[in-house]
Amino acid sequence: MTDNRFDPSSADGRWQRAWDEAGTFTADSNSDKPKSYVLEMFPYPSGRIHMGHVRNYTMGDVLARYKKMRGHEVLHPMGWDAFGMPAENAAMEKKVHPGSWTRSNIEAMKAQLKRIGFALDWTREFATCDPEYYGHEQALFLDMYEAGMVYRRSSEVNWDPVDMTVLANEQVIDGKGWRSGAEVEKRKLDQWFLKITDFAEDLLDGLGELDHWPEKVKLMQENWIGKSQGLEFSFELSNGEKLPVYTTRPDTIFGASFCAIAADHPISQGLADDPAVAAFIEECKRGGTTAAALETAEKLGYRTDITAKHPFTGEPLPVFIANFVLMDYGTGAVMGVPGHDQRDFEFATKYDLPIQRVVAKDLESADAPMGDEAEPGDGVIIHSDFLNGLSVEHAKADVINRAEDGGWGEGTTVWRLRDWGVSRQRYWGTPIPFIHCETCGIVPVPKDQLPVKLPEDVDFETPGNPLERHPTWKHVDCPTCGGKARRETDTLDTFTNSSWYFLRFASQPEDKPFDPEEIAKWMPVEHYIGGIEHAILHLLYARFWTRALARLGKFEVKEPFASLFTQGMVTHETYSLGDGSWLSPDEVRKDGADWIRIEDGAPVTAGRVVKMSKSKKNVVDPDNIIEKYGADSVRWFMLSDSPPERDLPWSEAGIEGCWRFVQRLWRLFDQIDQTATGEDKALARKAHQAIVAVAEDIEALSFNKAVARIYELTGAAEKAKPSESRNFAIRTILHLIAPMMPHLAEEAHARMASGLIADAHWPEHDEAMLVEDEVTIAVQHKGKLRDTLTVPKGASKEDLEALALASEKVQRSIDGAEIRKVIVVPDRLVNIVT
RNA sequence: GCGGGUGUGGCGGAAUGGUAGACGCCGGGGACUUAAAAUCCCCUGAUCCUUGAUCGUGCGGGUUCGAGUCCCGCCACCCGCACCA
Numbered sequence: 001m002t003d004n005r006f007d008p009s010s011a012d013g014r015w016q017r018a019w020d021e022a023g024t025f026t027a028d029s030n031s032d033k034p035k036s037y038v039l040e041m042f043p044y045p046s047g048r049i050h051m052g053h054v055r056n057y058t059m060g061d062v063l064a065r066y067k068k069m070r071g072h073e074v075l076h077p078m079g080w081d082a083f084g085m086p087a088e089n090a091a092m093e094k095k096v097h098p099g100s101w102t103r104s105n106i107e108a109m110k111a112q113l114k115r116i117g118f119a120l121d122w123t124r125e126f127a128t129c130d131p132e133y134y135g136h137e138q139a140l141f142l143d144m145y146e147a148g149m150v151y152r153r154s155s156e157v158n159w160d161p162v163d164m165t166v167l168a169n170e171q172v173i174d175g176k177g178w179r180s181g182a183e184v185e186k187r188k189l190d191q192w193f194l195k196i197t198d199f200a201e202d203l204l205d206g207l208g209e210l211d212h213w214p215e216k217v218k219l220m221q222e223n224w225i226g227k228s229q230g231l232e233f234s235f236e237l238s239n240g241e242k243l244p245v246y247t248t249r250p251d252t253i254f255g256a257s258f259c260a261i262a263a264d265h266p267i268s269q270g271l272a273d274d275p276a277v278a279a280f281i282e283e284c285k286r287g288g289t290t291a292a293a294l295e296t297a298e299k300l301g302y303r304t305d306i307t308a309k310h311p312f313t314g315e316p317l318p319v320f321i322a323n324f325v326l327m328d329y330g331t332g333a334v335m336g337v338p339g340h341d342q343r344d345f346e347f348a349t350k351y352d353l354p355i356q357r358v359v360a361k362d363l364e365s366a367d368a369p370m371g372d373e374a375e376p377g378d379g380v381i382i383h384s385d386f387l388n389g390l391s392v393e394h395a396k397a398d399v400i401n402r403a404e405d406g407g408w409g410e411g412t413t414v415w416r417l418r419d420w421g422v423s424r425q426r427y428w429g430t431p432i433p434f435i436h437c438e439t440c441g442i443v444p445v446p447k448d449q450l451p452v453k454l455p456e457d458v459d460f461e462t463p464g465n466p467l468e469r470h471p472t473w474k475h476v477d478c479p480t481c482g483g484k485a486r487r488e489t490d491t492l493d494t495f496t497n498s499s500w501y502f503l504r505f506a507s508q509p510e511d512k513p514f515d516p517e518e519i520a521k522w523m524p525v526e527h528y529i530g531g532i533e534h535a536i537l538h539l540l541y542a543r544f545w546t547r548a549l550a551r552l553g554k555f556e557v558k559e560p561f562a563s564l565f566t567q568g569m570v571t572h573e574t575y576s577l578g579d580g581s582w583l584s585p586d587e588v589r590k591d592g593a594d595w596i597r598i599e600d601g602a603p604v605t606a607g608r609v610v611k612m613s614k615s616k617k618n619v620v621d622p623d624n625i626i627e628k629y630g631a632d633s634v635r636w637f638m639l640s641d642s643p644p645e646r647d648l649p650w651s652e653a654g655i656e657g658c659w660r661f662v663q664r665l666w667r668l669f670d671q672i673d674q675t676a677t678g679e680d681k682a683l684a685r686k687a688h689q690a691i692v693a694v695a696e697d698i699e700a701l702s703f704n705k706a707v708a709r710i711y712e713l714t715g716a717a718e719k720a721k722p723s724e725s726r727n728f729a730i731r732t733i734l735h736l737i738a739p740m741m742p743h744l745a746e747e748a749h750a751r752m753a754s755g756l757i758a759d760a761h762w763p764e765h766d767e768a769m770l771v772e773d774e775v776t777i778a779v780q781h782k783g784k785l786r787d788t789l790t791v792p793k794g795a796s797k798e799d800l801e802a803l804a805l806a807s808e809k810v811q812r813s814i815d816g817a818e819i820r821k822v823i824v825v826p827d828r829l830v831n832i833v834t
Numbered sequence: 835g836c837g838g839g840u841g842u843g844g845c846g847g848a849a850u851g852g853u854a855g856a857c858g859c860c861g862g863g864g865a866c867u868u869a870a871a872a873u874c875c876c877c878u879g880a881u882c883c884u885u886g887a888u889c890g891u892g893c894g895g896g897u898u899c900g901a902g903u904c905c906c907g908c909c910a911c912c913c914g915c916a917c918c919a
Contacts, residue, residue, distance in 0.1 A: 005872095044919050084919060157917075168917040216838060220914075223837055291915045295835035324835095342835080417916095424917065494919070535838080537916065569913095609845095610912095641846045641858060647912090649846065653859055661858090663872090704847075708857035715857095778853040783900040785853050823899055829852050833899050 006666035006744055008630020015746040016117050024758050025064075025119040029507075029521050031073040037522045038064040038076045039502055041530030041538070045080050045105035045127070049112040051570035051612055051650060052531070054622050058638040059567060059703065060529050061118045065739035066698050067526075068119070069762040075522055077505040078113065078120045080106050080127035083134075083429045083494045085168060091428075091460040098428040099456070102129055112623060117631045117742055119758070124505050128497035129428070133504065135451025136513035137496065138433040142444050143552055149195045152442070155421050158288050159187035163463040166425045172288045179463075186285045191423035192432055192490060196544045200225055200415045202558075203543055212563030214645075217535045224536050226416025231400050232331065233409025235259060235308035238316065241267065243308055246330035246414055249340065250403070251395035254384035255358035257348060258336040259308045260301065260322035265332045268321045271304060277321070284323045299324050299347045311408060312385065322347065330414055338374065345374035358384050359392060420541065422493045427458055427466040429491030437478035437485040446479050452487070465489055498538055499545035502528075502560055519555045528561040532645075535566060565701050568647040572618040574607040582617040585652075609649050620650050632741035633658040639703035639740055661711075662744055665737065668718060669748035672730050676722035684725040686716050687732045688769035694736045695762065703740075710736055735763045778829040779804045781813040797824040804830035 019025060029035075040060040043053055064076035080102075087098035094101070106127060113120070126133050144150050158167040162180035166189070171178045196203075204225045207218045231250035234242040243259060261267055263284035271277040280302040287293050300323045307316035317335075324343055325334055338348030338355040348355050359379045360366040366382045381387040387395045403409030423432070431452040433445040445452055455473040458466040467473060467489040478485035500513070502525055507518030530538075539561070546560040575583040575595060588595050588604050595604040612619045625634050636658040642648040690713045697706035710733065717729040731752075738745035738757045749757040772793055777800065779787040787809040791800065801822050804810060810832065817834035824830050 041919095046919085081919070085917085086919085166917075169915095170918045172917095220838055224915085289917085292835075295915090297835095421917080426917090493917070495916095498919085531919095532839085533914070533919085536914070538919085540916095643847075646840080646847090651845085651859075654846080657859060660872090667873090704857085708848075711857050776853075780852085780900075783852090783898095788853060821899065823852090825852060829900090831852080831899055 004667060004670075006630075006662055006747065008632060008662075008743060011747045012115065012117060012626075012631050012743045015743045016114060018746070018756065019117075019119070019758060022756065024756060025068075025074070025076060025121050026123055027075040027077075027121045028073060029075075029518055033071060033073040035522055036064075036067040036072040036074045036527075037502075037506065037525045038067065038074060038527045039505070039525045039529070041528075041534060042079045042081050042498070042501060043109065044084060044086070045082055045102055045109055046086060047105045047108065049109050049622055051620060051622055053113075054116060054634060055570050055638045055644075055648060056529060056531070056567055057113065057116070057118055058635045059565070059644055059701065060527065061120075061635075062639065062698060062703065062739045063527050063529075063701070064119050065742065065758065066695075066762070068758070069735075069739065069760060071761070074119075075124075075506065076118075076120055077124040078118070078122065079125050079501060079505065080109075080129075081494065081498050081501070082106065082127040082129035083491075083497055085170075085426070085428070087428045088426060088460065095460075097456070097458075099129065099454075102127070102428075115626055115631060116622070116635065119742070124508065126504065126508070128430075128494075128501065131451045131453050132510075133501075134430040134497070135453075136504070137430050137492070137500070138445070138450050138452060139447055140500065140513055140549065141430075141492070141496070142433060142447065142450075144194065144548060145444060147548075147552055149198065149548055151193055151195065152190055153193060154188045155191045155193070156186045156289050157189055157191075157425075159185045161185060165463040165465075169288065169290050172290075172293075175287050175293070183286065184288050186287070186289055189423075189425075191421050192488075192492075194420040194422055194544075194548075196420045196541075197415060197417055199544055199547050200227070200417050202547055203417075203540065206543065206547070206559055210559060210561075210564070213561075214564065214566060217532075217539065217564060217566060220535050221540055224417065224540065228414050228416070230412060230414060231396075231403055231409055232412045232414075233311065233403050235311070235317070235335075237267075237309075237319065238305075238307045243267065243319070243333055244331045245333045245335050246412070247335055247337075248414075249337065249396070250399035251381060251387065251390075251392050252337040252340050252358050253310075253312065253335070253399055254387065255337040255339045255356045256310060256317060256335040257338060257354045257356065258317050258344075258351075259319045260325050260334050260336055260347070261319065262325040262327040262332040263321055263323060264327045265321070265325075267306070267319075267333075271321075277302060277304070280321060284321075294324065294326070297323060299343065299350060301347060301351055303351070311403070311406075318353070320347075320351070328418055329416070339370065340374055340376055342374045342376065356383060358382060420493075420495075420544075422496055423490040424493055425465045425468070425489075426491055427454065427460075429494060430496065431467070432488045432490050432492055434488040435476055435478060435485045436488065437481060437483060439483055440478055440480045440485075443478055443480050443485070449479070467491070495538060495541050496545075499541045500549070502542070503546075503549075514554075516555045519557065523555070523557045524560055524562045527563055527565065529565045529567060531569070532566040539564070565644070567644050568642065569611045570650055571609045571647045572612050572620060572650045573609050574616050574618045575604050576607055577602060577604060582615075584617040585620060609647075611647075612650070625655060629655055629659045630662070630743070632744045633662050636661065636707070636741055640707045641704055643704050644701055661714075662741065664718075665714065665733065665741075665744060666748065668714065668730055669734060669751075671722075672727050672752065673722040674727075676724060676727060678723045678725075680720055680723040680725035683716055683720045683723075683729050685769050685772070686713055687725070687729040688765045690736060691732060691763050691765040692770065698739070706736075707740075732763050735760060775827045777827065779807055779810055780829060780831040781810055782833055783831060784813075786810045786813045793827060795826070797826060800824050800826070800830050804832065 038060050040056050064074050068074045082102050087102050090101045091098045158172050160167050160177035160180055160182055162182035172184050177184055228248045230248040232246045234244045237243050263281045287297055301320040304319050306319040308319055336344040338344040339357045355370055360382050361379045378392050381390045381395045400411040433452045435443045437443050455470055474487040474489050476485055476487050503514045506522035507514040509515050542560055547558055550558050575588045589598050595606045597604055637655050690709050693709050694706045720726045734748055745757045774790055775793050776788050776790050778785055787807045789803050801824055819834055821833040
């Protein structure tokens with residue numbers, strides 16, 4: 001009566017259309033059901049959906065469908081993070097407009113997502129490059145400006161002196177420009193900043209309320225915000241000036257043997273008349289602006305003639321200009337304590353400065369010779385006059401007190417977090433809505449003139465910012481005085497686009513960014529899922545925007561994402577030829593134990609399993625897989641085996657196994673026997689236990705465990721003889737897999753009932769059916785397993801002990817030794833200690 | 835350099851301090867078939883003196899009747915570092 005094979009090539013599309021036509025996944029904000037907002041980080045439209053997307057969206061999809069089965073009104077939207085550099089690169093390489101390149105990518109990727117059968121509300125789709133979206137973003141940016149959260153200052157960028165253009169960190173390879181190959185320099189530009197540091201305390205405290213965020217992400221954000229307590233004080237300099245410095249280790253002040261200031265510190269700049277100083281400052285401009293580049297660069301210093309007077313000893317300390325001191329952090333000047341800071345240690349070794357230990361592990365080791373690195377650890381203070389014998393903690397407090405009493409310093413809090421530079425000298429982003437007027441200065445674009453749209457007619461033939469070069473776009477009249485003025489040609493960092501998109505998904509009125517009442521209905525996002533690579537920047541910026549908008553009175557929500565899940569990457573084995581060139585998986589095959597190239601039989605080395613990437617050619621295209629196995633097999637693969645937070649190795653064998661399981665289920669679903677009677681208590685119990693366990697696993701996002709349980713129940717149902725219990729078990733499996741393999745589930749459901757299984761309820765379980773009658777307990781002798789016993793559940797300690805001692809195997813192991821102790825854990829084990 | 839993480843069979847991984855290896859993949863053996871595919875059944879951590887025993891969760895210590903799990907110290911690998919998204 002039915003085919004004995006499930007055919008996804010016809011079923012998948014049929015059910016996808018059925019869901020579309022019924023509007024099954026359209027979220028109704030007026031529903032009186034409890035609301036659930038499930039969101040995956042929206043994709044950048046790079047051109048093709050990759051396996052990482054499939055994994056991410058499958059997890060969210062299972063949650064969304066499960067929540068719906070649990071009676072929730074679910075919002076599960078999708079859109080496009082559409083601004084960014086790849087579109088401009090494509091424009092340069094392929095001579096296409098970034099907008100049309102992006103639009104056609106979106107169209108292709110949307111079709112791919114549809115083929116996987118995601119339960120998405122497409123009615124709310126948008127792209128961040130839609131003028132409507134970025135216009136509202138400009139309005140929000142102006143609101144933040146009015147509230148004093150936006151300002152301008154000069155800041156360093158990577159400058160390519162050959163291409164005459166600003167480079168992203170990504171475009172700096174080994175300190176050189178990626179196109180020109182020229183040595184990159186630091187250059188200062190006037191740029192726009194958002195005052196995220198005003199929210200440092202709030203963002204830090206807010207982490208405490210995020211109970212459903214991974215600890216590691218919270219810890220990373222905490223370290224990133226980097227609250228530190230320390231002492232800010234001033235050295236008196238030999239030239240009569242004062243040098244304010246900040247230190248987190250005032251306890252080590254007697255170990256200071258030099259001071260170091262940043263190259264762009266005012267004192268350094270004041271000495272720049274000296275050609276040697278000027279040359280050194282120039283030297284410091286070499287190299288990129290990333291933390292890693294700065295930290296790993298060789299420590300360089302220039303010894304000035306100035307000395308600083310130690311506040312306690314009065315000793316003169318040499319003042320150096322040094323490349324490892326940052327003007328952006330603290331005061332741009334530090335006291336160097338080589339004994340207890342690794343950077344200072346290296347610097348002191350290089351420039352032959354004294355290295356004195358002032359914190360020792362204990363008094364005995366106080367005068368042991370210093371090793372070849374600094375000692376940053378805790379201990380007791382030595383060689384420090386009145387601090388001797390104090391703990392690090394007490395010494396810190398003592399020095400701060402004395403500085404405050406003496407009026408030469410004070411205890412302060414310093415944050416590692418820096419204000420967010422949002423200026424980008426690029427075309428494909430949100431234009432920053434300001435006008436520079438010769439007479440009025442900086443003037444916001446009036447809101448009724450938003451959006452400030454990007455011009456369409458731009459060229460990418462010459463490097464640099466096309467908005468700057470455009471013949472007319474930047475020339476405007478001042479909105480205040482009507483005089484000649486110039487548009488801001490910087491665009492906003494793409495991270496601003498992704499800092500509020502979840503609000504626009506929840507509510508999208510035409511005349512404003514969002515409607516507070518709708519926000520109140522849906523926010524916060526209940527489940528937010530995405531890559532660990534966003535642990536800091538995107539997630540911190542989104543938290544910041546939400547708090548900033550709340551401070552502006554736009555809504556009450558303070559934290560956008562109630563729970564966060566960071567998923568692992570999809571990886572694949574790599575294949576290479578003897579010459580080191582990479583081969584793609586479909587160019588090779590296994591020949592016995594070895595790998596060969598299909599084309600000519602050349603030997604191939606199977607290498608490490610790493611993240612799928614174009615450069616390693618170990619990419620598997622989801623479309624080809626769906627074509628061959630259907631959407632459900634791929635979805636099942638994404639959920640199986642690996643825990644979702646870890647990497648998932650893609651394998652051909654694995655997807656084959658999923659395909660076989662789809663067919664196994666299909667055959668099983670055909671075996672409901674309406675004439676069957678009788679109870680199979682063991683199977684019924686397994687089914688009830690699975691209903692509870694799979695629900696718990698899905699809610700904990702432990703999809704791999706849910707999958708294993710479904711395999712177990714399936715195996716048991718297959719083996720069982722027909723009975724009412726078996727029919728129940730089969731129908732249970734059908735509902736348990738519905739969120740994971742929705743097409744197969746609909747197809748099978750349609751043959752036994754009317755309506756969509758997507759609209760069905762999660763099966764009910766019977767509490768009484770969960771309890772086992774019998775348990776297997778372990779019998780140990782001195783902690784080693786000797787025997788097992790099957791006993792009724794709840795057997796008494798005495799009975800268990802007697803049964804254990806009666807075991808022949810146990811007696812042989814004890815071998816007549818004296819029994820000193822017997823530990824009995826009911827329903828678990830008996831441990832006999834001799 | 836700084837910060838974060840991971841480590842269990844041939845592979846992916848299970849395991850409230852209580853029977854290590856659930857479940858899947860690979861591999862081996864068998865059934866069915868003219869044959870193949872599909873399907874079904876059985877086996878599959880290592881070693882040995884094989885009715886059984888010993889060893890075994892990156893390495894070295896410790897706590898405990900009992901440690902993959904808790905504590906201390908290492909090693910290896912991976913990820914992030916503010917203009918990639």
